[in-house]
Amino acid sequence: MYSVKTIEGQLNAQGLKIAIVASRFNDFVVGRLIDGAIDYLVRHGASVEDITVIRVPGAYELPLVCKKLAAFSQYSGIIALGAVIRGSTPHFDYVCAEASKGIAQISLQTGLPIGFGLLTCDNLEQAIERAGAHVGNKGSEAAAAVLETIRVMEQI
Numbered sequence: 001m002y003s004v005k006t007i008e009g010q011l012n013a014q015g016l017k018i019a020i021v022a023s024r025f026n027d028f029v030v031g032r033l034i035d036g037a038i039d040y041l042v043r044h045g046a047s048v049e050d051i052t053v054i055r056v057p058g059a060y061e062l063p064l065v066c067k068k069l070a071a072f073s074q075y076s077g078i079i080a081l082g083a084v085i086r087g088s089t090p091h092f093d094y095v096c097a098e099a100s101k102g103i104a105q106i107s108l109q110t111g112l113p114i115g116f117g118l119l120t121c122d123n124l125e126q127a128i129e130r131a132g133a134h135v136g137n138k139g140s141e142a143a144a145a146v147l148e149t150i151r152v153m154e155q156i
């Protein structure tokens with residue numbers, strides 16, 4: 001087939017400073033996402049001293065803190081982690097919509113890669129499955145995504 005120039009990001013976290021912004025709400029789940037993200041970064045060459053975890057009350061507060069970090073800090077990328085679990089009111093929909101829209105906007109406006117590790121689940125079981133049980137760990141996946149995107153952005 002054709003041989004075209006292809007730009008891909010290497011999964012190498014050496015020398016990168018990464019901020020993990022994580023909500024306290026549903027900490028039983030979010031704690032596992034944080035562990036998954038840190039484990040992924042360290043196994044791919046990051047130094048523990050170069051990783052900072054910032055806790056916020058809930059998923060709704062993730063965008064604001066991501067915005068400040070993106071505007072004023074020295075981080076190469078951010079990993080946003082949280083878990084929104086559907087209750088019996090429309091609150092779930094508002095929190096999910098604002099958190100996801102806000103995070104996407106900040107990444108686009110600032111050009112800083114932000115890994116999106118916000119679980120939006122119907123019940124606790126679905127959340128646990130995605131926080132290190134049999135559907136994987138979305139914290140690790142968000143770490144992989146931010147790492148790959150940082151390395152792609154460096155080349156274009």
Ligand code: INI
Pocket residue numbers: 023025026057058059060061082083084085086087091092095
């Ligand atoms: N925040 C979450 O991170 N997950 C949830 O499941 C959740 N629910 O279900 O209400 C939640 N709500 C709090 C919200 O993120 C804000 O912290 C709160 O509204 C104060 O601004």
